Amino acid sequence: MKRFDGKVALVTGAARGLGRVTAQAFAREGAKVVAADIDEAGGQATASLIRDEGGDALFIRADVGTESDVAALIDKTVEAYGRLDCAVNNAGVVRFAPLVEETAAGFDFHLHTNLRGVFYCMKHEIRQMLKNGGGAIVNQSSITGSLTGNPGESAYAATKGGVDGLTKSAALEVAKHHISINAIAACGIDAPGDVFHQWMEKEKITPEAAGKLFPIGRMGKADELTAAVLFLCSEQARFIVGHLLVVDGGWIAR
Numbered sequence: 001m002k003r004f005d006g007k008v009a010l011v012t013g014a015a016r017g018l019g020r021v022t023a024q025a026f027a028r029e030g031a032k033v034v035a036a037d038i039d040e041a042g043g044q045a046t047a048s049l050i051r052d053e054g055g056d057a058l059f060i061r062a063d064v065g066t067e068s069d070v071a072a073l074i075d076k077t078v079e080a081y082g083r084l085d086c087a088v089n090n091a092g093v094v095r096f097a098p099l100v101e102e103t104a105a106g107f108d109f110h111l112h113t114n115l116r117g118v119f120y121c122m123k124h125e126i127r128q129m130l131k132n133g134g135g136a137i138v139n140q141s142s143i144t145g146s147l148t149g150n151p152g153e154s155a156y157a158a159t160k161g162g163v164d165g166l167t168k169s170a171a172l173e174v175a176k177h178h179i180s181i182n183a184i185a186a187c188g189i190d191a192p193g194d195v196f197h198q199w200m201e202k203e204k205i206t207p208e209a210a211g212k213l214f215p216i217g218r219m220g221k222a223d224e225l226t227a228a229v230l231f232l233c234s235e236q237a238r239f240i241v242g243h244l245l246v247v248d249g250g251w252i253a254r
Contacts, residue, residue: 002030003234008081010034010073012064012121013091015042017191018140018225020049022088025226027055031086034077036062064091064117067124074124083132086233087125089118090140094195096152096202107155114159115166122170126179134178136233139167141183142195143248152202156195164244171242182232182240187248188213189220215250 009026013019014035020042023035027050035050035057037043043059050057058080062073077084093113095106118139129135144150145160164183171181188196190207200210211218228247231237246252 002028003230004029004031004086007031007085008034008077008083009086009088009233010036010077010084010125011088011090012036012062012117013140014046014059015039016046017197018186018189018222019088019090020046021191021222022090022226022229023047023057024050024053024055025223025230026086027053027057029230032081033057034073034080035059036064036073037091038063064089064121065112067120070117070120070124074128078128084125084128085132085135087121087135087137088140088229088233089121089125089137091117092140092142092195094153094156094198096198097155098152099154102155107158110155110159114156115162118163118166122166122181126170126174129179130174130177135180136237137170137179137181138229138232139163139181139183141167141185141244143185143187143246143252145185146244147185147246147252167244168242175241178238180232180238180241182237182243182245184225184228184232185244185246185248185252186220186225186228187251189222189225189247191222191225213251214248215254218249220247220249 009031011023014023015037035046047057047059062069141163142160146164167183
């Protein structure tokens with residue numbers, strides 16, 4: 001028997017990068033997976049990859065920064081699979097700009113998906129999990145937020161710091177209802193399309209050169225990130241409440 005047999009997992013931002021590999025990991029562990037994204041082609045591709053491996057998955061288009069989309073996403077998930085057990089709020093965006101050049105529109109661009117999106121998702125995921133009698137939520141945060149900063153990412157860092165605060169407070173509100181909420185601060189995972197890869201492209205850094213930046217001497221593997229996500233969603237992690245788990249090859253410890 002697999003860890004998530006009979007469970008339903010929702011992953012936002014599942015069209016590529018960390019979202020795609022997370023959705024695939026849940027499916028390999030027996031979960032029925034809902035892949036959500038605004039990128040219909042990428043999201044459909046993720047669901048198809050899962051089905052090609054023998055898994056059960058569907059794609060639902062949703063803009064997580066729009067509450068009506070999120071409410072519909074949860075309704076459609078329950079309509080298709082009957083419940084919601086695990087949710088990974090992974091959808092995120094980044095645009096690089098020095099603070100003095102950032103605009104209100106640029107700041108709102110980050111807020112819409114990175115912070116408001118997590119707020120809306122948790123709000124509606126928790127409502128459904130209360131009906132289920134429990135569940136687990138993992139928010140994809142970043143080391144660039146409450147742990148450290150990075151030049152050119154002030155707006156992004158502000159939203160990720162906000163995610164950390166949302167995670168802790170929401171976790172305390174629902175801990176007694178058998179709902180666990182935690183966050184992951186990942187960095188350097190080799191999943192093309194994620195924020196770290198966008199930073200590498202901006203700085204013109206190769207994967208080999210990027211690997212040398214980490215004390216471990218390499219970039220992280222996708223399954224090293226998904227192992228952490230799935231653990232936090234498992235029954236074995238129920239005593240972990242409001243935690244920010246760093247998965248970064250020693251970047252912060254350095």
